Amino acid sequence: MFRPTSKIIVALIASCVVALPVAHSAETEKSAQKTVLITGANRGIGLGFAQVYAKRGWRVIATTRDPAQATELAQLAASNADFSVARLDVASAQDVAVLAAALRGQPIDLLINNAGISGNIRSQSPGKMDLESFGTVLAVNTIGPLRVAEALLPNVVASQDKKIVNISTSEASFGMDGGPGRIPFYRASKSALNMLMLNYAKMVTDRGVTVLLVNPGPVDTDMMKGARMKLESVESAVGQMITVIDKASPADNGKFFNLDGQVLPW
């Protein structure tokens, strides 16, 4: 299996010091190993993706807002030369630019735009709507994925698989809307993500890139703490989503998938 021979020090800003493996020179080995970059990989669904792709022997670039606090990622990196941790706040143009510069020329087969926030629930109710908070939710859930996709598009285009996966939610679907009004900032930010990525998919199709939106369903993570509903384990949800991602071909570009592979209504 391909093992990187050296590491480069990436970050130029003080809190952004990360080591990323450099692509190996042997062409044949390089083409055999795939690379995934995951945002928000320090916990929840993002950590689940990082663990599974590491087990599969992929080169994993796990990004997190605070590498110093990401103990699980540090452990994975300590035991696996193909696992690296990089600082990335998806709402920070500077972070994204620094990471993209560090990765210039390195193919990324799969970019998973996973990082997301629901926003403070109390700030999303009538009479208490906090529009600044809405701006933050949009910055992370909607603009962040596009910012990362744009910055890393050359890396994705240079890869074999050329996939960009955005973790959306069925809560973003107009077709599936039902029940009482709830978390409008979160839901609107993900509806906007869906429309944004549907159009992005159409615009990058001639470069061979496949852009997907995937609904993980209700998953037992910090985001769902206190939710009164049946929650799927991270392992199960991530396993099912990876099956969808594996199966996806360019013919699926721009589709909104449920974790079980069904196409969801917008």
Ligand SMILES: NC(=O)c1ccc[n+]([C@@H]2O[C@H](COP(=O)([O-])OP(=O)(O)OC[C@H]3O[C@@H](n4cnc5c(N)ncnc54)[C@H](OP(=O)(O)O)[C@@H]3O)[C@@H](O)[C@H]2O)c1
């Ligand atoms: N859990 C569910 O039931 C469910 C259902 C539908 C969709 N989703 C979606 O699945 C994705 C993952 O959610 P989760 O359930 O795993 O939530 P989670 O446990 O709360 O994890 C969220 C992750 O996003 C990161 N993050 C937040 N703001 C960020 C920023 N500005 N830049 C970079 N990373 C940031 C967090 O990092 P920090 O630790 O630094 O905060 C954390 O790693 C989200 O997009 C969410 O909307 C989840």
